[in-house]
Amino acid sequence: MNLAQLLTTSFVEHAYYAVTAVALAAGAMGFFVVLRRQAFAAHAIGHVGFAGAAGAVWLGLSPIVGLLVFCLGAGLLIGLGGASLGESDTVVGVTLTASLGLGVLFISLYSGYANATYSILFGQILGVSWGEVGLVATLSFAVLLAVSLTYRPLLFASVDAQSAAARGLSLRATSLMFLSLLAVTTVVAIQIVGVLLVFSLLVAPAAAAQVLTSRPLHALALSMGVALWSAWLGLFLGVWIGGPVSFWITALASSAYLVARLVDSTRTRQVRRVSA
């Protein structure tokens, strides 16, 4: 089979639709993750998802069901506990550890664990069915729709919480909304890059974008663009050269961040030379 034939096979086509939807949602949410400095929460939600997915597999359910239940639960827990206790990091850390332990337990209970565990941890995009693509796309577009409707209040609450509260926004509601959207985004991103590499789509593109532009809408669009570029090219390279798609996506997204930093540092140096 040559490359052209390979790219038009149904499993690559499924993967193509799935990565497109997920990259857009993750790129958009990533913008807020970086802005709100909640990368640790994103990290924890993914790990909690691992327990959910492992539990679902053990019970003979689709991993995505377990992911949704556990990730949403973790998002709400972090939102409620972190806000009221004022010690977000601790709450997140304890949640993370407890659920990883639970995940280990579920895996030990499930006999044919190796394959399932591997795909939860590192992603398994080349095996998704049409049904899963439909679910992933629906969830991704729901996230995008919600982000577009809540963009301004979310941005306001992220950059000036006190003023936002003074203007009548509920910070708790905003935070819970953000974490729920983050949970759903994490679930879909795990489908492609897995629990351990979820940052590649959720943080790296947004981090690259925020280095390159100072306008929030531009950064949001650029973050989605970088995520999409990494996902598409990663899928293509995975099919063409071989190797896990999640590896390629992670490598590309991380390089995008590296390149952004290099571009930024040469730009700063030039500005300095001009003003000197």
Added chain:
Amino acid sequence: MSVLSLAGASVSLGGRVIWRDASFSVARGTITAVLGPNGSGKSTLLNVILGLIELSEGELEVFGEPAHRGNRRVGFMAQTRSADATTTLTGRDYVGLGFDGPRFGWGRDRSKGEVVARALALTGTTSFADRPMHSLSGGQRQRVALAHASVFKPDLLLLDEPLAALDLAAQAEIVDLINLIRDTTGAAIVVVAHDLNPLAPIVDRVLWIARRQVRSGTVEEVVNEQVLSDLYGHPVEIVVTARGRRVIVGLEEEFAHPHPHGHDHSHEVGHQHFADFYDEENR
């Protein structure tokens, strides 16, 4: 009619009385300085006026109505804003959030650009409005934040420590700008500060909060030895310098606690080390 009035007002948070029996009013076009040691409840007062904290006793009226959250006639400038350190936000974007930040949905108000531009012009921030907030100087950021707070030309403007962490020249600039906003918009302005002297030239009234009590009046009525000695429960002396700055002697414990800072034996109300101490605590 006064813009703001409190009568017999008390606030308790978590069962602890913050201050009690405060009665004062604020008139249109006046500037009121809110002073007192750290943790005395100055910011709490602003939160009460914003409708974010309820009084445990007494009455509060803002424009003749009970305080309610999200009142557009009340502008607010927060003391700490993560906007200041955010790389992807320009001054213009931040002021724009003052205009439609709380609004959900896709709609876009056509007048936004014009209203934001007017607020930027009023505060003299147009020339650096398109630079990221994190690249601006402390004084420039405070000017942008004033534009953000006054984007709707509020009738009551609440400023939480607008002079904190600024050098003396920048402080003077912000004081002039606050005065200019009062003169051009006719707003009543309430400024929380830890330092009366930089504000003294523009202040009409003073509100002093200490030991859970609130005293209000003109500068002469409040910042005198009798009132402050009574408020703090031990004798204080006030020395007025040749330039009219007031130095208060006898409050070292009150202000230095809980983080003693240096060994100064007088607390000038406009003393720089005090500003340093303040920053340290709020970082």
